[in-house]
Amino acid sequence: MAAKVILHIGQQKSGTTYLQEVLGHCADALAAETGVLFPPSLRDVLPDAVENHERATYGLLGTEYPWVSAERAAAEEDKWTRLAARAAEWPGTVLISAEALSVVRSAAVRRVVGEFAPAEIEIVITTRGLGRALPSLWQQHVRNGRRQEIGTFFETLAAQRDQGPESIELEHDQHHWRAFAIGGLVRRWAREVGADRVTVVVNPGSPPDRLWRLFTAAIGVAEFADRPPEQVLTRRTHSGLTMPETLVLVRLNRLLEEAGWDTYSARAARERLLLSGLLPRSGRGPRVGVPESARRLVEDWSRADVADLESTGARIVGDLDDLRFDAERDVHRPLTPDQVADAAAAAVLAMVDRSDFQPAPPRPRRRFGVRR
Template identity: 45%
Template sequence: MASKIVLHIGLQKSGTTFLQHVLQESCEVLAEAGVRYPVLPDWDRGKRTVANHEWPSYGLLGTEYPWVSQRRAAAEKDSWQALLDEVKSWPGTVLLSAEALSVVRTAAVQRLLDALRSDDVEVVITARSLGRSLPSLWQQHIRNGRSTSFASYLGTLADQRAKGWEQIENDTDLHLWRAFCLNRLARRWSEAGATRVSVVTTPGRPPELLWRRFAQAAGLPDLAVLPGRQAHTGLTAAETLVLSSMNASIREGSWTGQNADWVRQVVTDRFQTRETRGRKVVIPLEWRDRLAEWSDEDLTALQDTSAHVIGDIDDLRYAPDLEQDSPPTTEEVGAAGAEATLALAELALQESFVQRNTRRVRRLLP
C-alpha cells in the first residue's frame, strides 16, 4: 500500500493541464525517486490529451459530478479499480491529479478518502486570482458552444453566490463556487481528514515557476530537465467574441453537435497560430469592485485556515487597478473574424479539390 497519497485537485484553469503533461512525461523519473504517477493503459481513449485521473474517479463518485450519468459511472468502475490497484501495489508516494475533485461535496470527499485507505493523504490545490480564472472560465463556456456575454455570465455567478454557502455546499449544480471559494475548499478537505492541504499560487509566467511551487507542495524531487511543454494559451477578447457570434449562428442553423464541435475546433486551432492576436479578456468595468470584494473576502478567510500557501498570496488577489480599460477594437474583432473565415475556407477548398479529382478518376475508370 502507498505510504502517502498526494491528491492534486485543481483548480480548473490554474495550470493543471500543464502540470499533468509534465507529470506524465516525467513518470519514469519520478518512479525512480519513489513517486508513482499512474498512467493507466487506457488513458488516451476519447478526447483526452493528457493522462489524469478524473475519468477513473467517475467509477467511484459517479453522479456526484453533475455532468456524469449513471451509465458513464458504471462504465468507469473498472478504470477506478485499476487505479486503486496501482495505489495498493506501490510502496512509496502515489500522486493523483483530477481537477474535478475540487467540486465534490463533503460526503464524496469522505467516500474518496475512505476508498484510498491511507493514513497520510495530502491535498494540493493550484489556484489563480478570480480576475484571471473567471475570464478563462467564460472563454471555456464559449468554446463549449455558448454565446452568453461575459457580463451575463458574471451575473449568473453572482446569483449563485447569493444563494448562500449552505446551499452551495449541498447543491450539486452550484459546483463553481464550491471549487473557487478557496477557504471553503481547503476546510472541506482538511475537515474530512486530509493530513495537509497546500494552496499553490499560480504566477502566470514563467510556467516553470508554477512547476517548482507545485513540486515543493507535493514533495516531488527536482527534475534535472523540465520537459518542453508549453502552457495552454487561451483566446483573446476579439477571438472570444467572434466564436460567441459563431455559436449563436450555429444554434440558429440547427447544426449537429458533432459538426458544431468540429467547426469550433478548426477555428480555435487557427486562432492559436496567429502572430498578432489582440488584447486579452478582462473583467468588465462594472464588475470589478464586486470581484475585488469576493477576492478579499476569500483570501482573508483562507489565512484563517490550516492551509499552507506556497508562493505569494498576493498572486491570488484581484487588483482592479491593473485591468485594461479598453475593449477589443473593431479592427481586432474584424481580423479575428477574417482568420476564422479563412480557416474554414481553406478546408472547404481542400475538400473541393479532393472531390473534383475523385470525379475525374471515376470518369477515367472503365
C-alpha cells in the first residue's frame, strides 16, 4: 500500500479540470522525479480524456452521488478496483483527483478514507470565490441541458442554505452546499484525518499556471512546478459561456424539451451549436456573473464562509482575499438586445446546413427541331 494518499476533492468550478489536464500530461515525469503517482483511469480506455478519478469513485460510492444510478455504479466498479490496486502497488505517494468527493456525506467520507488504510491520508481542496464559482456552475448546468433562469437558480440556493448546516450535512440532495460551504467541507474531512492534514488552495483566477504552482506547493512538490511544457500550463480547458449565450441556451433547452427531443439528440445539438456557432465568435458579450438580485446574498455567504474557513485550522495556500466577494468583478454587466440577438443568430447559423440552400443547377435547355 502507498505510504501516503493525497485526495484532491474539488470543489467544482475551482480549476480541477485544468489541474487534471496538466497532471495527465506529466504523470510519468511526476512519478519518476517526485515519487508521486497520478494513476491512469480514464485514459486506459479514452486516450484523449482529461484524466481524473471521478468515475472510479462512482464504482465505490454509487448512489451516494445524487446523479449516479445503481446501474451506472455497477458499470464503474472495475475502474475503482483497478485504481485501488494501483494505489496498493505503489510504494510512495498516490494522488487521487475527483472533484465529486466534495459533495459526499460523512459516512461516505469515512468509507473513502478507510479504503486507503493504513496509508497516511491528506486532503487537498481547491476553492474559488462564490461570486465567480456559483455563476459558472449555473452556466455549466445550462450547458448540460438545464433550463433554470439565473435568478431562480440563486433563489433555490438561498432556500437550501436557509435550511441550515444539519440539513446540508444529512440531506441527499443538498450536495451544492456540501461542496460550496467551504468551512463545512473542511470539517467533514478533518473529522476523519485531522485539520492539520487538510489543505485549501485558493484559485486566484489568473494566470492559469498560478493555480498549478499553488497546487504543487500544496502536495509537496513545488520543485516540479516548472516541469510541464508551457503550452500545457497556459492552456484553458473550459470555454465558459457568456451571459447572452447562456440565456439563448436556457430558451433552447426549454424548446427542445417541449418538442420531445431525447437527451442524446438534444446534447448533440447543443454541442454542434456551441462548437460551430457560439464559442468561435469574437465579441461574445459579458461573462456570466451574479445577478443584481442576488448580490447581497452572495456577499453575505462569502463573508460567512471565509470566516468559517479561517476558524477550521486547515492550512491555506494562496490569498484569502481572492475568496471575498468583489461586486466590481463578480456582478454581471448589463446586456443589450443586440448581444442576445447576435448569440441567437450565431446559434441558428451553426444549425443550418448550407448545402440545403444552394441554388439548384440550371436545367438543360430543351432543343426542338425546326420544321422545314
